[in-house]
Amino acid sequence: MSVDVLLVGSGNMGRGYLMAARRLGLRAALVETPARIEAVRAEFADVVVAHEPLDPVVAEHDEAWVGPAIRLAQRTRPRGVLAFSEPHVQAAALVAESHGLPGPGLPAAQASRNKALQRQLYGAAGIPQPDSQVLARLDELARPSFPLVVKPLSGSGSSGVEQVPDPRAWADAVARRSGGGPYLVEEYVTGAEYSWEALVRGGGVIFSNLTAKTTTGPPAFVELLHVPGAGAADRELRDRADRLGDEVVGALRMRDGMVHLEFRIAPDGRAAVMEAAVRTPGDFLMDVVSRAHGIDLYEACVRLTLGHDPELPSGGGEFRHTASLFLAAEQAGEVVPDGTDRLDTVPGVFRSGLRQDPGTVMGPPESSADRMAFALLDLPTEAALHDAVHVARAAFARRHRGPEAA
Numbered sequence: 416m417s418v419d420v421l422l423v424g425s426g427n428m429g430r431g432y433l434m435a436a437r438r439l440g441l442r443a444a445l446v447e448t449p450a451r452i453e454a455v456r457a458e459f460a461d462v463v464v465a466h467e468p469l470d471p472v473v474a475e476h477d478e479a480w481v482g483p484a485i486r487l488a489q490r491t492r493p494r495g496v497l498a499f500s501e502p503h504v505q506a507a508a509l510v511a512e513s514h515g516l517p518g519p520g521l522p523a524a525q526a527s528r529n530k531a532l533q534r535q536l537y538g539a540a541g542i543p544q545p546d547s548q549v550l551a552r553l554d555e556l557a558r559p560s561f562p563l564v565v566k567p568l569s570g571s572g573s574s575g576v577e578q579v580p581d582p583r584a585w586a587d588a589v590a591r592r593s594g595g596g597p598y599l600v601e602e603y604v605t606g607a608e609y610s611w612e613a614l615v616r617g618g619g620v621i622f623s624n625l626t627a628k629t630t631t632g633p634p635a636f637v638e639l640l641h642v643p644g645a646g647a648a649d650r651e652l653r654d655r656a657d658r659l660g661d662e663v664v665g666a667l668r669m670r671d672g673m674v675h676l677e678f679r680i681a682p683d684g685r686a687a688v689m690e691a692a693v694r695t696p697g698d699f700l701m702d703v704v705s706r707a708h709g710i711d712l713y714e715a716c717v718r719l720t721l722g723h724d725p726e727l728p729s730g731g732g733e734f735r736h737t738a739s740l741f742l743a744a745e746q747a748g749e750v751v752p753d754g755t756d757r758l759d760t761v762p763g764v765f766r767s768g769l770r771q772d773p774g775t776v777m778g779p780p781e782s783s784a785d786r787m788a789f790a791l792l793d794l795p796t797e798a799a800l801h802d803a804v805h806v807a808r809a810a811f812a813r814r815h816r817g818p819e820a821a
């Protein structure tokens with residue numbers, strides 16, 4: 416049997432790839448856990464014609480995906496291979512390499528999974544970034560200078576990312592995090608945060624978008640809001656982001672696919688790259704960036720992996736003001752059952768959901784997994800988007816009962 420595209424992993428946000436494959440009349444093979452294979456096959460039996468399971472117990476480890484991906488590729492001889500999220504990047508890149516298929520390439524895949532490796536590559540390429548060092552144990556740092564940031568080498572969702580403001584907090588972090596290394600310890604850089612999502616073909620950027628990002632700030636930096644199309648009125652900022660993106664794509668020696676870059680621009684104009692990844696960006700960015708520009712990024716990625724040119728926006732189309740908004744607790748409180756304050760009644764919301772069950776008690780988030788609800792918005796103007804975000808936050812606040820209301 417042969418298929419068009421092999422999908423390594425397909426979480427909820429991977430649905431877009433399957434829809435695109437269906438629209439393009441493609442046949443797909445899927446590596447996933449048995450439960451996910453069953454769920455995907457229930458909806459996409461016409462698309463997913465072959466599959467290979469992996470043990471769910473080890474699914475968070477990159478290595479676990481490699482064997483099943485190689486076996487499925489040998490059986491189905493795909494014309495393209497796509498990684499879904501972080502643990503899938505290496506396996507997809509190995510399959511692409513051994514079958515001569517388009518993809519980001521092994522160097523980019525490897526760097527995507529290791530922030531310390533990225534720091535070395537960016538350093539060698541002269542790309543601006545925070546000073547950093549890798550430590551096996553935090554107590555190895557002789558002269559910490561504050562504030563600094565501690566993070567795991569290959570985390571995501573801000574999990575384990577922590578700003579340490581002073582010597583007292585440092586002593587606490589050293590005690591609390593003993594044995595959990597290696598760690599990357601970085602200079603804390605301030606400034607507005609952005610992400611840059613781009614399509615790359617043959618090492619050249621063919622589409623890019625700049626997204627403004629809001630997080631909870633220190634100490635945990637959990638992402639709360641992403642607004643694509645940033646810098647529309649600031650050509651200099653856009654050009655800056657595109658130049659930085661080009662440099663990172665070059666440093667990673669990335670060839671084909673989607674790249675997601677995160678950086679800050681300090682008040683003095685100094686840019687600092689946080690990290691890059693050659694996979695589907697999270698937090699519904701595929702959906703909101705696609706809507707903003709009138710492009711289907713999922714379909715574009717599928718086309719790129721088949722070695723075809725994706726359809727790109729003509730430039731003359733209408734730009735939509737979109738956002739992905741996440742709602743989190745500001746103080747400990749209980750998620751209350753659905754009432755009248757539903758997020759899906761907020762103007763412009765085209766998708767929303769509760770991520771914690773009613774009755775769950777949640778405090779301020781320490782990682783993305785602690786966020787309680789989300790809403791995706793699409794409005795004709797920036798002002799309307801701004802208002803809708805405000806309304807959604809207020810509606811949500813009424814659904815999260817703090818101690819004084821309980």
Ligand SMILES: Nc1ncnc2c1ncn2[C@@H]1O[C@H](COP(=O)(O)OP(=O)(O)OP(=O)(O)O)[C@@H](O)[C@H]1O
Nearest residue numbers: 545564570571572573574576601602603604636689
């Ligand atoms: N050196 C730094 N200086 C300032 N802020 C930082 C630094 N490193 C990380 N941060 C903040 O923490 C956030 C998460 O860091 P990073 O992207 O390295 O971790 P992550 O686990 O990959 O997070 P995510 O998956 O949410 O992007 C960044 O977006 C930024 O807000």
Ligand SMILES: [Mg+2]
Nearest residue numbers: 573677689690
């Ligand atoms: Mg990040």
